Amino acid sequence: MMMSLHIDPAKCTGCLQCELACSYDNEGVFNPSKSRIKVFNFHDEGRFVPYTCTQCAEAWCLQACPVDAISVDLKTGAKVVSDSLCVGCKVCTIACPFGTVNYNASTGKVLKCDLCGGDPECAKACPTQAITYVDANWTGLERMRTWAAKTDSGPRATH
Amino acid sequence: MRYVIVGAGPAGVVAAETLRGRDAGGEIALIGDEPGEPYARMAIPYVLTGKIGESGARLRKTKDHYRALGIRTVPGRAARLDRGKKELALADGTKLTFDSLLIATGAHAIKPPVPGLDLPGVHHCWTMADARAIAKRASKGAEVVLVGAGFIGCIILESLVERGVKLSVVESESRMLPKMMDEAGGEMIARWCAAKGVKVLTATRLKGVAQGKGERLAVTLDPGGTVPADLVVIATGVKANTDFLAGSNLKLEDGVRVDDRLCADGNSIYAAGDCAQGPDFSGGFMVHAIQPTAAEHGRIAAVNMTGGDARYKGSLIMNVLDTAGLISASFGxxxxxxxxxxxxxxxxxxxxxxxxxxxxxxxxxxxxxxxxxxxxxxxxxxxxxxxxxxxxxxxxxxxxxxxxxxxxxxxxxxxxxx
Missing domain, CATH: 3.30.390 (Enolase-like; domain 1)
Structure with missing residues (x-):
């Protein structure tokens, strides 16, 4: 069963536990700026939106990488950056139309969600179940894919 | 089906892989004119800094990638296209016939029309061979003149700074990155580079290079007079590789003009990447010599070469740059x-x-x-x-x-x- 992150912004209280868990597990520091999930705070609407990679089928980042440093984890479907292959050219950071690949100047590599290998720390840390890791068929994935399709600059080659 | 792809850069390689994914039995020939496995020019700056070895620049990392996919890699350079015979002649006399051809020949670096640019120590930074030549001379403390502060010049700038050379950047326009940045942005980047010890000379022209003392060069600038250099790097622009198409009657402007299917002749000849003038997202037809466009072109052309009908909505021009630690980007x-x-x-x-x-x-x-x-x-x-x-x-x-x-x-x- 393919699993994916399900994000329900209506349940998010803006506690940022997800950002802390993500940065600690992946980068060894409690530092939201190094988190691969980001909680957007819309002050004027009193609304929080946790935001991260949807592991989209188009895989803009993977397609744009000049040195084959991004690959699909066959177990989780996540698009994963290989730190040993990434040269830090940042092309994926502008190619991803969701803006979910960021450059980390302290390592000279890019950061993106890799679903923690199938056990995402953000979902475990979320106290209100705004972030859950569930059967992909149950998520808003289709809606996000519709969004992705709008940005498609051409039909994807199906293998 | 016999597919011939001329050019083994990102567009050509993505196309070859896509062709194979859609046509298990077709013959695929991928022609490249540089030795070794296909690599990313974009990765050259990181080879120069030592962040990666030459193998780290390869487009694909798995061993025997092309052979495993049944993609025949052919060393050679395209010399002439005979559309009537559907035949591509290479410079060494080899002839390849095709049912469908993809032109993905990329671009080459061009030189300004001034004397002395054939001297030893004057190089482009475009191929892996150029990178090796630059690495030999760009040692710590060497005096280097980089001519051209456009996107490519600025990418190389980063590597040269990291190698610890004494760097002067010469740009004929009034600011750095005249196409990628506006005046305020170009000024900010110039100020950053100057603070990192780079001598930024805008509104300055290269008049010529002459042999100086020993292996050194004498570089004449206007204004600025003559300055000594151990290395001169020319990054004044690139031009699509379409010379071999002279007489083919394909429409050649800034590149090979293609339609929204990336097709150049309405039939069996396609073009992709830096040599292709394809649909611009904002309207019209432009050469967008960037990695994402090359990959998208290659994929869409291959879908159409295998009988599909994929329409390209157009490329969005965008770039991202790191000038000695300051990161900039431009879109649309x-x-x-x-x-x-x-x-x-x-x-x-x-x-x-x-x-x-x-x-x-x-x-x-x-x-x-x-x-x-x-x-x-x-x-x-x-x-x-x-x-x-x-x-x-x-x-x-x-x-x-x-x-x-x-x-x-x-x-x-x-x-x-x-």
């Missing part, structure tokens, strides 16, 4: 329309957004690395900004928020009211 048409700017000179931060009505049409950023791709998302989805337009006019740095709000709002609202 930032040079026209209503604009919003936020500039912090001390912090080296700059965001400029350009609008077409209530849609984002282009942007420039300096010092912004988080969620920068959302700018592409906003431009390419032509998302109506609604109330966010006014917010962005007041504070353009909130551009990623605007994207998240426009992509997540309907769902959140629906949930909120249910």
């Amino acid at each position: 048409h930032w040079e026209r329309g209503e604009e919003a700017r936020a500039l912090d000179a001390k912090a080296f931060r700059y965001v400029k957004l350009a609008f077409d009505g209530d849609r984002l049409a282009g942007a420039l950023t300096i010092g912004l690395t988080d969620h920068v791709g959302a700018i592409r998302g906003l431009i390419q989805t032509r998302a109506a900004l609604g109330g966010w337009k006014a917010k962005l006019m007041r504070d353009p740095t909130r551009v990623a928020e605007a994207f998240v709000a426009s992509s997540c709002a309907p769902r959140a609202q629906a949930r909120g009211t249910s």
Whole structure:
């Protein structure tokens, strides 16, 4: 069963536990700026939106990488950056139309969600179940894919 | 089916893989004119800094990648196309016949018309061979003159700074990055580079290079007179490799003119990547010599070469650059329309957004690395900004928020009211 992150912004209280868990597990520091999930705070609407990679089928980042440093984890479907292959050219950071690949100047590599290998720390840390890791068929994935399709600059080659 | 792909850069390689994915039995020949496995020119700066070895620049890392896919790699350079016979002749006399041809020959670096550019120690930084030649001379403390502060010049600048050379950058236009940045952005990047010890000489022309003492060169600039150098790097532009198509009657402008199927002759000849003048997302037909466009072109051309009907909606010009630690990016048409700017000179931060009505049409950023791709998302989805337009006019740095709000709002609202 393919699993994916399900994000329900209506349940998010803006506690940022997800950002802390993500940065600690992946980068060894409690530092939201190094988190691969980001909680957007819309002050004027009193609304929080946790935001991260949807592991989209188009895989803009993977397609744009000049040195084959991004690959699909066959177990989780996540698009994963290989730190040993990434040269830090940042092309994926502008190619991803969701803006979910960021450059980390302290390592000279890019950061993106890799679903923690199938056990995402953000979902475990979320106290209100705004972030859950569930059967992909149950998520808003289709809606996000519709969004992705709008940005498609051409039909994807199906293998 | 016999497919011939001429050019083994990103467009050619992505096309070859896509062809194989769609036609298990077709014959695929991938022609490349540089020795070794296909590599990414984009990775050359990182070879120069030693961050990766030459093998780290390879487009594909798995062993026997091409052979495993049944893609025949053919060393050679295209010399002439005979459309009637559907035959491509290589410079060594080899002839390949095809049912479908992809022209993905890329571009070559060009030189300004001044004397002395054939001297030892004057190099482009375009091929792996160029990189090796530069590495030999660009040792710590060497005096280096880099001619051209456009996108490619600035990418090389980063590597030369890291190698510890004494660097002067010469640009004939009045600012660095005259095409990728506006005046405020170019000035900010120049100021940053100067603070990193780079001598930035804008509005300065290269008049010529002569042999100096020993192995050294004498570089004449206007203004500036003659200065000594151990190495001169020429990064004054590139031109599409289409000379072999002279007499083919294909439409050649800045590159091979193709339609929205990436087809050049309405039939069996396609073009992709830096040599292709294809649909521009903003209208018209342009050469967009960037990695994402090359990959998209290669994929779409291959779909159509195998009987599909994929239409390209057009490429969005965009670039991202690291000049000695200062990161900048540009997207789409930032040079026209209503604009919003936020500039912090001390912090080296700059965001400029350009609008077409209530849609984002282009942007420039300096010092912004988080969620920068959302700018592409906003431009390419032509998302109506609604109330966010006014917010962005007041504070353009909130551009990623605007994207998240426009992509997540309907769902959140629906949930909120249910």
